Amino acid sequence: MTATPPSDVVITQYELKCQSDAGKKLSTSQIKNGIINEIQINRNYTAAEELFQDLLATLTAKKVTYGQLKQGHQKVFRYREVDIANFQRSIAKIVQQAPNPPKALHYANLLLNEVDPPLRDEKIENTVLIHLIKLYSRHGGDYLDKGLDFVKIGVERELARTPKTLRPMHYLPENAFEVTCTPILRYHQMKFSRNGLSLESWQPKTF
Numbered sequence: 001m002t003a004t005p006p007s008d009v010v011i012t013q014y015e016l017k018c019q020s021d022a023g024k025k026l027s028t029s030q031i032k033n034g035i036i037n038e039i040q041i042n043r044n045y046t047a048a049e050e051l052f053q054d055l056l057a058t059l060t061a062k063k064v065t066y067g068q069l070k071q072g073h074q075k076v077f078r079y080r081e082v083d084i085a086n087f088q089r090s091i092a093k094i095v096q097q098a099p100n101p102p103k104a105l106h107y108a109n110l111l112l113n114e115v116d117p118p119l120r121d122e123k124i125e126n127t128v129l130i131h132l133i134k135l136y137s138r139h140g141g142d143y144l145d146k147g148l149d150f151v152k153i154g155v156e157r158e159l160a161r162t163p164k165t166l167r168p169m170h171y172l173p174e175n176a177f178e179v180t181c182t183p184i185l186r187y188h189q190m191k192f193s194r195n196g197l198s199l200e201s202w203q204p205k206t207f
Contacts, residue, residue: 011037013047016054031055032086039097052094059087059119079118088124091115092171096131101143104135122157126170129154130180137183144187151181152199160196 011033020026031051038048063077091111098104108128111120129150136147154160159169159177170176178192185191191202 012042013038013044013051016051026054026058028055028058028083028086031058032090035090036093039093045097045099048094048097052090055087055090059083084118087115087119088121088127088171092124092127092131095128096134098135101132101135101139101146104132108132123168123170126154126157126159126177127172129157130159130170130172130177133177133184134180137180140183144184147184148188148190151184154181155192155197155199158197160192162194162196 011030013034016026016030016034019030031054035048035051035055038044038051059079062079062083091107095104095107095111098107111125111128133147133150133154136143136150154177157169158165160181164174178196181192185199185202189202189204190199192198193200
């Protein structure tokens, strides 16, 4: 019987690979923890990317296996809430900590074009969008130009709406979108309208 590692042991890609090679089935929670640890502790984004592919494969396998078991029945496959949460936490971290905007955009596009509900929902789309805008803002230069398109998408999604809707629009602090967009809007001399549903020109005061 394999001993359960202490809760304070950091799960890494290497440890997960050893467990997998030994025939142990990995949970989405283990893989998610590995992704976060590789990014935040080991600073190994490549390892996190590889684990993210493992996570996608694990989620796909769950659906395929269910389909084989229920062949001929009408039951619809549903992911467990924990699997949905683990996927969303992982994709958010992968985009947030991407080394450059093109890499972040790649995973944002993957989310939008290759991932179906319920793994993908409005809240994770908006969260990833905000992380993408922040990365474009941080890298400056031409990305401040390109980033305006993503700000406009956020406005269309009513992320800057005032007053805020009662339902949470993303998994970040309430004003995360507005704060994140500030460098790009300042660069373009623009601001949110009073109700947050459009952008307006803004001229800095001169003395």
